[in-house]
Amino acid sequence: MIRFSKSSILLLFLSIGMIPVYSQSRGVTTIDSLDVKYLNWYNRSPVVDKVQGAATDQAYLELLKDKSPRKKVVVAVIDGGVDIYHPELQGKIWTNKKEIAGNGLDDDNNGYVDDIHGWNFIGNSKGEHLLYENMEFVRIFKKLNPRFSGVKDENGLSAEEKRLFAVYLRSKTKYEEELRKYTQRKKDLDNFEEYVNHFEEVLRKYLRKQEITVEDVKSVKTKSEMVSSAKEALLDLYNKGFTRRDLADMQKRSNDFLNYYLNLDFNPRAQVEDDPEDPGDTHYGNNDVKGPRSFHGTFVAGVIAAARGNGAGTDGVADYVEIMTLRVVPDGDERDKDVALAIRYAVDNGADIINMSFGKYFSITRGILDDAVRYAGDHNVLMIHSAGNEADNLDLTEHYPSAILADGSRVPNWITVGATSNILNKEFCGIFSNYGAENVDLFAPGVNIISLAPENKYEMGDGTSFSGPVVSGVAALVWSYYPELTALQLKDILLESSTKYPKAKVYSPDIKSPKRKKVKFATLSRTGGVVNAYNALLAAGKALPVN
Structure with a gap:
């Protein structure tokens, strides 16, 4: 059986909780919602x-x-x-x-x-x-990498080449930083989802229900340490503002970065049928x-x-x-x-x-x-x-x-x-x-x-x-x-x-x-x-x- 501490799940939630999320699919039909x-x-x-x-x-x-x-x-x-x-x-x-x-x-x-x-x-x-595009620094890195990938320093470069080399290095650094960040973020989000799934499964078995609500979690009274820990962990998450929808949004955003925004093999512009430069x-x-x-x-x-x-x-x-x-x-x-x-x-x-x-x-x-x-x-x-x-x-x-x-x-x-x-x-x-x-x-x-x-x-x-x-x-x-x-x-x-x-x-x-x-x-x-x-x-x- 996998064991997760309440503190570890809270720490992970707080670490990913500052990720800005901009959903394209939200909206309610009445203001009162x-x-x-x-x-x-x-x-x-x-x-x-x-x-x-x-x-x-x-x-x-x-x-x-x-x-x-x-x-x-x-x-x-x-x-x-x-x-x-x-x-x-x-x-x-x-x-x-x-x-x-x-x-x-x-x-x-x-x-x-x-x-x-x-x-x-x-x-x-x-x-x-x-629908999707690379980030600008990814486009720059892709464009300049064939020219500067083997260049070690500015020696022998013209003034214009020096300017482009500086842009290349900056874009390369940014690309590598973002790739590391979102690769790790995807792992963190997957781990976090595993934590939540585990605690929810414990409570579903205890309550004998396939779908559980916040009220169901609050109603749990037991001497079982495992069930009590699951209850406390989920309630702490709910109190910190956790929702499944937010988690899904964050996972989608991380996947979008890896699949589209940072993907060196992704070239959607051909669809527009123009020369973008x-x-x-x-x-x-x-x-x-x-x-x-x-x-x-x-x-x-x-x-x-x-x-x-x-x-x-x-x-x-x-x-x-x-x-x-x-x-x-x-x-x-x-x-x-x-x-x-x-x-x-x-x-x-x-x-x-x-x-x-x-x-x-x-x-x-x-x-x-x-x-x-x-x-x-x-x-x-x-x-x-x-x-x-x-x-x-x-x-x-x-x-x-x-x-x-x-x-x-x-x-x-x-x-x-x-x-x-x-x-x-x-x-x-x-x-x-x-x-x-x-x-x-x-x-x-x-x-x-x-x-x-x-x-x-x-x-x-x-x-x-x-x-x-x-x-x-x-x-x-x-x-x-x-x-x-x-x-x-x-x-x-x-x-x-x-x-x-x-x-x-x-x-x-x-x-x-x-x-x-x-x-x-x-x-x-x-x-x-x-x-x-x-x-x-x-x-x-x-x-x-x-x-």
């Missing part, structure tokens, strides 16, 4: 509600009730797809009025056939979709902007634009807004060319704001991306980017896409956003949020956010992926009433009017060490603030009074 105390908290006011939200509701009630918006703002959501059929998004989806649906022609001559609601840059002409090769993809895995993008779109005040579910931040959907993010790392073309599509087709809730730490075709970011910057488009969920200081590491270009210049109409929670305490800053006194502009609600999920569902999640859309929503709200503002003026208003916490001390983000340091919240971003719609509208009104 979620923890409703978090419903719409990101719209609440620090002053009126004593909740550290973006004060959106206060703005609507006190500043906008007798005013009408003057421009419908278009927000391009560059993501993994959006369920444009969700009831909460009806009337909020951008439509290309220059295109005739279903006629198989490029009516507006923009290079995309039947692009009614946007474009899918990770599909093909047959209507198929790219040729910026001139633009005629690919399809018009299915939902795609097969639209969980993340639908959640993002819901934060920005879900119907307000209908009593059915969540309230989006912005009311007079449309979502343009651009699908570029697979499971794995996005390609620079896809992102660049999506940015250009958004600019050329009338987007006012571009929301980008994705990012990566490597880029070998950065020039393609930089040119597109510069293009949007030159066309009065406000770009809003989520800071990332690795608890990294972005002042010390590169992160793509970025407002900082390869030549060191900075595109001004760009906002990078970290994540905060609803209560002003030591846990105010999201434990996972990236930060940076220079390279993160401000924070926004991003912990315990309830939003939309595909197929008419809802879900709760954490991430800077969801704080970025709060800022996009606030920007769209302000712009809809003050369309005369330039993108740079709007950015300055959002930053300067953010709620400041000059004395607040919080735990610094850290997902690696259980002992987190306390720092001043004001040191974690350029502004030390959290976006505030009420304050932003007041500031815009002073700059440009609305009739």
Whole structure:
């Protein structure tokens, strides 16, 4: 008989319990199935509600009730797809009025056939979709390994070869680290499942039931040491938040890393039928902007634009807004060319704001991306980017896409956003949020956010992926009433009017060490603030009074 101690199973659970899990299949049909105390908290006011939200509701009630918006703002959501059929998004989806649906022609001559609601840059002409991709550092390692695998040092290399050799070494190190990590993680998860199976089997035999519930486990009363140990171990796990669904999600994520993201033999891009490193090769993809895995993008779109005040579910931040959907993010790392073309599509087709809730730490075709970011910057488009969920200081590491270009210049109409929670305490800053006194502009609600999920569902999640859309929503709200503002003026208003916490001390983000340091919240971003719609509208009104 296998014997496992209660302490060993708890230690293993806690060691894997910090693994971020992002499920593509979750969602509930009614809001009541979620923890409703978090419903719409990101719209609440620090002053009126004593909740550290973006004060959106206060703005609507006190500043906008007798005013009408003057421009419908278009927000391009560059993501993994959006369920444009969700009831909460009806009337909020951008439509290309220059295109005739279903006629198989490029009516507006923009290079995309039947692009009614946007474009899918990770599909093909047959209507198929790219689901998984390598991580960028894996793609770089595969590309450069034939050239540098036998090179010991920089001696004899040209300046350009030295640059590429440094990139190669960095990608090789990262690949080897991640491969070791996820190989070990898979073993840990398999061992953990074995522990759980053993304890559950002991209790099933004792209770003479094939399926046991938490209540069944609690009801066990016995003098058997083995049965008592099984009961205590499972109850300890339940109390720590363990669910079988979470375990299955973590196992799937580890398997996905080994089978797809880190697999050197995996090359899915051929399915898309393009050259991913040729910026001139633009005629690919399809018009299915939902795609097969639209969980993340639908959640993002819901934060920005879900119907307000209908009593059915969540309230989006912005009311007079449309979502343009651009699908570029697979499971794995996005390609620079896809992102660049999506940015250009958004600019050329009338987007006012571009929301980008994705990012990566490597880029070998950065020039393609930089040119597109510069293009949007030159066309009065406000770009809003989520800071990332690795608890990294972005002042010390590169992160793509970025407002900082390869030549060191900075595109001004760009906002990078970290994540905060609803209560002003030591846990105010999201434990996972990236930060940076220079390279993160401000924070926004991003912990315990309830939003939309595909197929008419809802879900709760954490991430800077969801704080970025709060800022996009606030920007769209302000712009809809003050369309005369330039993108740079709007950015300055959002930053300067953010709620400041000059004395607040919080735990610094850290997902690696259980002992987190306390720092001043004001040191974690350029502004030390959290976006505030009420304050932003007041500031815009002073700059440009609305009739």
